Amino acid sequence: MGSTALGGAAPARAGLAPKNGVLGSTFKPCGVVKLKTTPKVGRSSVCVRASIASSPQKQYSPKTPAVQSGEEVRIAVLGASGYTGAEIVRLLANHPQFRITVMTADRKAGEQFGSVFPHLITQDLPNLVAIKDADFSDVDAVFCCLPHGTTQEIIKGLPKQLKIVDLSADFRLRDINEYAEWYGHAHRAPELQEEAVYGLTEVLRDEIRNARLVANPGCYPTSIQLPLVPLIKAKLIKLSNIIIDAKSGVTGAGRGAKEANLYTEIAEGIHAYGIKGHRHVPEVEQGLSEAAESKVTISFTPNLICMKRGMQSTMFVEMAPGVTVSDLYQHLKSTYEGEEFVKLLNGSNVPHTRHVVGSNYCFMNVFEDRIPGRAIIISVIDNLVKGASGQAVQNLNLMMGLPENMGLQYQPLFP
Incomplete structure (x- = not known):
């Protein structure tokens, strides 16, 4: 649903006057950031300003994994046959450093993603597999787009070194008793709930940047x-x-x-x-x-x-x-x-x-x-974007030490 991709560097601007009814952004330089694997070619990186909630001095914590410009971050999308999963794939089509290596959808296992979502048939993607057959040895980070109530045990079983953004509600409520009251069952991973960081990006940047597991907010x-x-x-x-x-x-x-x-x-x-x-x-x-x-x-x-x-x-x-x-x-x-x-x-x-x-x-x-x-x-x-998959990409960019606007510079589609 987006317009043409804007994966390249945005021009640095300062003190823009309001234009077309919207207050302009002020861009500040960001540091270069480091991981592994094969660089993608022909794409330039982007730069974004400091947080409104964090001082520039805190912008890159020593805990943040260093991902150098051009180096790949290998991505798994769990629950790829739903709308938020498909939206992750659409957004990552123009992300210069995220590459999808694993996609799961139990009911669509064995199918090509382009047959499930024909609008994304041009993308070079792995076939869908059941989650029990997924191989996470070739994965650095995970977008979990599974339904509420199914995510806790699955994330508990994932390799501990993976960065995870969970788009369900399973880790949003810090009080597990309140979770049980509203979602009708006891929390199945209370130890992970203590670790999870709520992912409202503009408000909690520092916490997100240093997190391993982020609970993406609801829409x-x-x-x-x-x-x-x-x-x-x-x-x-x-x-x-x-x-x-x-x-x-x-x-x-x-x-x-x-x-x-x-x-x-x-x-x-x-x-x-x-x-x-x-x-x-x-x-x-x-x-x-x-x-x-x-x-x-x-x-x-x-x-x-x-x-x-x-x-x-x-x-x-x-x-x-x-x-x-x-x-x-x-x-x-x-x-x-x-x-x-x-x-x-x-x-x-x-x-x-x-x-x-x-x-x-x-x-x-x-x-x-x-x-x-x-x-x-x-x-x-x-x-589906700021209310789900777009904010999830914004959060994982932060978690990997990348500019948070990377892969997200789609302009709105109108008319």
Whole structure:
């Protein structure tokens, strides 16, 4: 769904003026970074700026594996026959240093990937195998795109030297008792849960950089936490009465055949679900509570809408005494001004899902509510990219000591 690949070096820019309704990024030089195997030829590397949450001095920890420009990182994609697995493959098609060597899909074992996803038939990929037959001796890192509840035991059995980004919810909740409450079974790898790092990239770069196992955030939590975490940390909004109305394309429900996702069930309408207890609620509350250093609860209603991909979260918040909408805007501007993938729109420009399709961007803006003292924040992402596979690639880039925008410079596909 992306446009032409942009795997080459981005020109260094500083202090860009807002353009086309979006605040520009400021790029800073990054260090050269080292691993093994055969270099790919004919592709140049990219460079990206320092973290908003980390000082430039902390940008490359000694614990970070050194991967030199041009050297391969060998990748396994587990659960490659689902939407997030396919999106990993699409993104890595233009990654200059990640090469897929193992792909698993138990029900499609023995098939060529191009027969499962014909839009990726041009890619030179290994055949799909059952996970029990996968050989990890030729693998440096793993994207785990398996369903919730199946991942814990599988990751527990993987070689300990592998870097892993898990796209399921199996390691997102730090409290294993809370996990059991929301997911209906006891956590099967509590020792790994203690090791896992939550992968909200723009907020937790240092932790991600030094991690072996990263729990990739959910799509709704990504779109909600990116605007709210900075505002809560700065004490600009009250912790009570946070109301969130969120809408997702149907790919957010996965590729499995479900009656509720049939065309006649979702066409020409909007479908609210999980009203009293969506599983992303504890994940959002965990992140917001950590930002606030006290318990935060939210009112959250997710909706399925009849489009393939895209997500919009509309957040209704009460501002702290003396705080204005302009204060919220200015704080988000200063927080994300140097970021490549999080963009605060100018003025009254409204974020739309169609403007982020196929890309790793999150667009957001802040608006004054007609109720005094309240504000409305709108955030949009592509649920399969920034809400899943794109953020996963961004995280593994960090874990391997590579520029985090590598392989992710697809521009949104519009119209």
